[in-house]
Amino acid sequence: MDDHFNYQNKQLHVERVALADIAALQGTPCYVYSRAALTSGFRQFSDALQGRDHLICYAVKANSNLAILNVFARLGAGFDIVSGGELQRVLAAGGDARKVVFSGVGKTVAELRMALEADILCFNVESAAELDRLNEVAGSMGKVAAISLRVNPDVDAKTHPYISTGLKQNKFGVAYTEAVALYRKAHAMPILRITGMDCHIGSQLTETSPFIAAVEKVLVLVDALAAEGIALEHLDLGGGLGICYQDETPPAIADYIAALLGALQGRTQKLILEPGRVLVGNAGVLLTRVEYIKPGEEKNFAIVDAAMNDLMRPALYDAYHDILPVVRETENDTLPQAREGTNAKSPSVFEIVGPICETGDFIGHARELAIAPSSLLAVMSAGAYGMSMSSNYNTRPRAAEVMVDGDQVYLVRERETVQQLIAGEKIIA
Ligand code: LLP
Numbered sequence: 001m002d003d004h005f006n007y008q009n010k011q012l013h014v015e016r017v018a019l020a021d022i023a024a025l026q027g028t029p030c031y032v033y034s035r036a037a038l039t040s041g042f043r044q045f046s047d048a049l050q051g052r053d054h055l056i057c058y059a060v061k062a063n064s065n066l067a068i069l070n071v072f073a074r075l076g077a078g079f080d081i082v083s084g085g086e087l088q089r090v091l092a093a094g095g096d097a098r099k100v101v102f103s104g105v106g107k108t109v110a111e112l113r114m115a116l117e118a119d120i121l122c123f124n125v126e127s128a129a130e131l132d133r134l135n136e137v138a139g140s141m142g143k144v145a146a147i148s149l150r151v152n153p154d155v156d157a158k159t160h161p162y163i164s165t166g167l168k169q170n171k172f173g174v175a176y177t178e179a180v181a182l183y184r185k186a187h188a189m190p191i192l193r194i195t196g197m198d199c200h201i202g203s204q205l206t207e208t209s210p211f212i213a214a215v216e217k218v219l220v221l222v223d224a225l226a227a228e229g230i231a232l233e234h235l236d237l238g239g240g241l242g243i244c245y246q247d248e249t250p251p252a253i254a255d256y257i258a259a260l261l262g263a264l265q266g267r268t269q270k271l272i273l274e275p276g277r278v279l280v281g282n283a284g285v286l287l288t289r290v291e292y293i294k295p296g297e298e299k300n301f302a303i304v305d306a307a308m309n310d311l312m313r314p315a316l317y318d319a320y321h322d323i324l325p326v327v328r329e330t331e332n333d334t335l336p337q338a339r340e341g342t343n344a345k346s347p348s349v350f351e352i353v354g355p356i357c358e359t360g361d362f363i364g365h366a367r368e369l370a371i372a373p374s375s376l377l378a379v380m381s382a383g384a385y386g387m388s389m390s391s392n393y394n395t396r397p398r399a400a401e402v403m404v405d406g407d408q409v410y411l412v413r414e415r416e417t418v419q420q421l422i423a424g425e426k427i428i429a
Contacts, residue, residue: 005037010330011327015404015407017407018326019285019376023326028287028306029287029305029306030415031284031286031402032402032404036406037383039075044252045257055099056272057078057099059080060089063276063280063384063387064089066412067403067410072095078096079101082103084115087118097118097120101121101123101198101236102115103126104126107123116141117141124148125147135189145191147196149173149197150174151173151174151198152166152172153199153217154217155213157240159202162316164202179221195234197225199214199236201238201240203240203276206250211240211259212259212260214237215264222269233269237273237274238273241277243281284382288376290304290372290375291355292373293372299351301353304353305354306379307393309356310396312385315360320364326375326377349367351364399415400413
């Protein structure tokens with residue numbers, strides 16, 4: 001558990017606020033974020049990079065709530081975006097377009113235009129076709145576009161196949177063997193200004209070795225380009241550092257940075273990183289309430305009011321999220337569930353599931369918890385790719401979002417209403 005979420009007396013707190021109070025105030029399901037946790041993560045990056053020219057571009061897709069983007073913007077962050085919508089969020093949150101890098105394999109003409117208009121820092125170009133399109137669009141606007149090529153280094157990130165991006169069978173980036181030729185082509189395009197090289201090999205990496213392997217391959221290309229007189233100002237090594245959900249042991253941020261700096265072997269280019277999950281994952285929880293207990297022949301189900309539309313990771317990746325009771329039965333329990341022999345609710349093993357009409361709608365399997373109808377649960381490590389991947393499946397309005405700062409509670413996104421969901425729909429004559 002992140003330091004900013006812990007039990008005080010029997011109550012699970014975020015910073016100095018009891019989660020039960022937030023549930024009483026805002027209802028459930030509700031995402032709750034700790035500002036201190038967000039700040040602490042960001043500072044670990046900037047401290048580790050002190051003395052080195054760098055820019056930490058938070059990967060907006062991990063959690064794009066404006067309050068979160070604003071916290072990072074105020075700490076000096078840049079942003080890694082993958083759509084025009086994310087650019088608009090960054091600007092609405094007070095972010096600086098001059099610190100924005102734009103990744104993604106499918107940038108539309110409209111998105112390229114919007115980003116050129118805003119004067120973003122760099123386009124991470126992912127194909128020859130995108131290079132041509134960008135050249136055309138920038139030319140038509142009388143603008144010069146700063147670019148780096150996202151190189152696919154063909155290294156195994158050793159993570160879930162759906163979130164592995166740096167293998168040559170993946171759709172991402174320019175093939176390693178074609179990168180130098182494409183840089184040459186870009187170099188000959190007067191409307192494009194080559195500023196860097198980019199790579200991102202995947203997400204939820206729990207070892208440093210794949211990162212190092214990628215850096216080493218990238219440096220070979222950097223040197224080849226330098227020999228041809230194409231000098232780069234920055235190296236963007238992407239995001240991907242993992243967090244602990246269950247028993248993973250990812251490197252600490254400082255160790256990860258030290259490993260990267262070591263692999264860079266004294267290169268002085270500005271270092272850009274695109275961390276997402278590691279900055280927000282353990283800074284947020286999803287609060288949910290038990291609606292029903294349904295004992296079954298083979299399994300007991302606890303049906304909660306959060307579902308796969310709120311948190312898709314278990315359904316999509318079979319991802320594990322810890323589930324803790326918001327109110328613990330006994331004072332000193334190290335375990336979330338009550339011990340035998342107390343007069344508390346005795347713990348049982350539950351399938352924690354949502355109300356959606358799919359068997360894939362589960363939050364956790366076989367969890368031992370002492371719960372009853374109306375018990376509150378906290379789904380831990382839900383700050384990254386939780387709300388940002390939520391949907392309205394089953395016409396479920398999306399959850400409210402709250403940010404805690406010390407003893408202050410801020411509603412940073414109102415719970416959606418069904419009225420909002422159907423507002424754009426029409427019945428035909
Ligand atoms: N940069 C690029 C170009 C990316 O595609 C990503 C994530 C990041 C940075 C940030 O990676 P991070 O530091 O968060 O690992 N929905 C999945 C994760 C998808 C990651 C997509 N790309 C999940 O819930 O595990």
